[in-house]
Structure formats: structure tokens, C-alpha cells
Amino acid sequence: MKIHKEFIGGNITVVRIDGKDVYLENELRDTTVDWFYWAFCVEGAEGKTLTFHFQNNRLGYWGPAISHDLMEWRWLNQVGDNEFTYTFQKDEKKVYFAHNMLYFPDRFAKFCKTNDLKIEELCKSRKGRSIPCVKIGNGARSIILTSRHHACEATGNYVLEGVLKELIQNPIQGTKIFCVPFVDYDGVVDGDQGKSRYPHDHNRDYDLETPPIYPATAKIQEYAKKNGCRYGFDFHSPWHKGGVNDKAFIVQNSFQKLDRLNAFGEILEKCMNEKAFQYSHVNDYPFKTNWNQGGTQFANYMKKREENELAFTLETAYFGENGNVVNQENLPELGKCFALAIKTYTEEKEGKIPLKN
Numbered sequence: 001m002k003i004h005k006e007f008i009g010g011n012i013t014v015v016r017i018d019g020k021d022v023y024l025e026n027e028l029r030d031t032t033v034d035w036f037y038w039a040f041c042v043e044g045a046e047g048k049t050l051t052f053h054f055q056n057n058r059l060g061y062w063g064p065a066i067s068h069d070l071m072e073w074r075w076l077n078q079v080g081d082n083e084f085t086y087t088f089q090k091d092e093k094k095v096y097f098a099h100n101m102l103y104f105p106d107r108f109a110k111f112c113k114t115n116d117l118k119i120e121e122l123c124k125s126r127k128g129r130s131i132p133c134v135k136i137g138n139g140a141r142s143i144i145l146t147s148r149h150h151a152c153e154a155t156g157n158y159v160l161e162g163v164l165k166e167l168i169q170n171p172i173q174g175t176k177i178f179c180v181p182f183v184d185y186d187g188v189v190d191g192d193q194g195k196s197r198y199p200h201d202h203n204r205d206y207d208l209e210t211p212p213i214y215p216a217t218a219k220i221q222e223y224a225k226k227n228g229c230r231y232g233f234d235f236h237s238p239w240h241k242g243g244v245n246d247k248a249f250i251v252q253n254s255f256q257k258l259d260r261l262n263a264f265g266e267i268l269e270k271c272m273n274e275k276a277f278q279y280s281h282v283n284d285y286p287f288k289t290n291w292n293q294g295g296t297q298f299a300n301y302m303k304k305r306e307e308n309e310l311a312f313t314l315e316t317a318y319f320g321e322n323g324n325v326v327n328q329e330n331l332p333e334l335g336k337c338f339a340l341a342i343k344t345y346t347e348e349k350e351g352k353i354p355l356k357n
């Protein structure tokens, strides 16, 4: 039997194996705070029943996400306090387990192929990898879409995919869209947490005073300077679980633009359908509350641009809650609703809601 992390997104340390009990820890790497992402592969355990033990706060409400190909994921629907048990079928040669339903560049490439979208190179990453970006449409209105500023936050990618799909099928006239789906590309491939990296992570690399330290964030800023950013939407996953972390919510990041943020939230709620992971405006996170103090994030950089109407982060839960459980269909559907909300906002509200003093 082999338990390993030798695949895209892999992150695990096997501490010890004691009969049917496997003791695991996730790897923080250069993350300076406790974080919860992990993903591992088990090979050659056919017919065995094993219990996998973790540190505190590493497992979601429905246990691990499971896959045989890294593309299709389901919840195990079995979990203890800090462990889960799995019986490997006789023909299960290779099984992947992960903290959440992973989303990798292969899926994005497949999505682009299906939708006739050309992948371009944004730039090379620090490790020399080609970071993908896509462009859709033309016109004076610029929209920048990003996700994976924090490498482990896969739910953002599923939502973003749904946004893109809807905007391809039903374009917003006079609009150019620029999308970077994996800002921390190395982190996604290497299976890093990405959150709170030392000395700062990709989403703390948008300081107006200091040059960026990551190639991708430098390019995104360059793009905004050249093409503008009327709208900037950054798709994230929140903290592990509990409270608002189990929901989808907009991180409100401005008092000046509060009426616009509220208008967008109300529109998004009206655009929801029953197939989507549910969003309610009431869950939007108020500015200057707890951790939401603003700073050098993508959305806070873009919101300060003169031409900017709105820029914010949408957080989407890793697991959800009873009656609103995350899966690979309802997240892109939320993205579709989000795209409809962008369209409605541009038609009904754009340029009409003044800034507050």
C-alpha cells in the first residue's frame, strides 16, 4: 500500500501507520498561520478498511471529498471528530481523498476547449510554469475576473467557471472580459495552502505604494492600468467551516460604494435559481467588521481606480450546510446566477448610484 502526494495539488505527511489506523498531518509549508488544506492518494489498498486520523479542524461536515480521477468528486458522507474510515473495494486501485472538491487546470483547459475559448499565457510563474488567462469580447467596459489568489480555495474556480460559461453564451454588449483563473498557479499545482504565505500571499500583493512580488499579480495590475477595471470580481473560499463560512457571501469593502454593493447583492439574490448553491444578500459581510478591515487585496486595489464601478470578493463555502450542500453542479450554477447579476447591474444600475461621502 502506498499513501502519497505525488499528483497535482497533493499535500500530506504520513506520520505513522498502526495496523488499520493511518495518522496524517497536512503541510503548512510557508503559510504562517494554522490552515486546513490537504489532499492525498491511496494506492494498493484493495479490500482493506482503513481509518485516517487528522489534526483538529481538517475535515468537513461530510468527511473527505473522494475521486478516482481528480475530476469528479463526491463527499464520503462519513466522518468522525477528526477521522474517517474507508473500505476500499476489490477493484479500487487508486483513490484520491481531499479536504474539498478540488479544481485543477486540467478541468479549466477542458472547459475552454468545450467552449471554444483560447487559453493565453499571462506570464511565467516564479517556478517557470505558464500561467493561463482568457479574454472574451471587446468594448469600453472592462471586467476582470480572478480566482485562486489563495491556492487552496477551489470553490471559487467552480463559481468562476459558471460565470464565464454564461458570459460566453449570453455576452454583455460592449464589454471586454479578462480572466485569470489560477493567480497562485504554482501553489495550485504544488498543493500549497497559499493563504498567509510568508512574507505575504498573492492577495496581499496589491499595495499602491510597493511593487508586487509575484509575476501574476504584477501582470493583473498592468492589465488594469492599460485597460481599466470597471468591475473586478475575485472568487474565493472562506475559512474552513462554521457560521458564515458555510454560506456564499460578498465581502463588502467600501462605505463609499455601499449602495452599489447592496444593489448588487439584492440583484444577485433575485437572480438565484433552485439548482444553484444558494446565496442570500443578508449574509454579505459588513465592511470594517472583524477580519474585514480592507488592505492590499485585489478588490481593494481595483475599487480605488477612477473608472471602477464595483470590485469585491465573493466567498463560497467549501462544504455548505444541510439543505445547501456544495457539489460540482451547484457551484457553477451560482456562477451563472452571478453573471446574470452582472448583466442586470450593468443594464439597470451602472453609473446611476452615486458614491457616499
Ligand SMILES: [Zn+2]
Pocket: 149, 150, 153, 236, 237, 238
Ligand atoms: Zn481567499
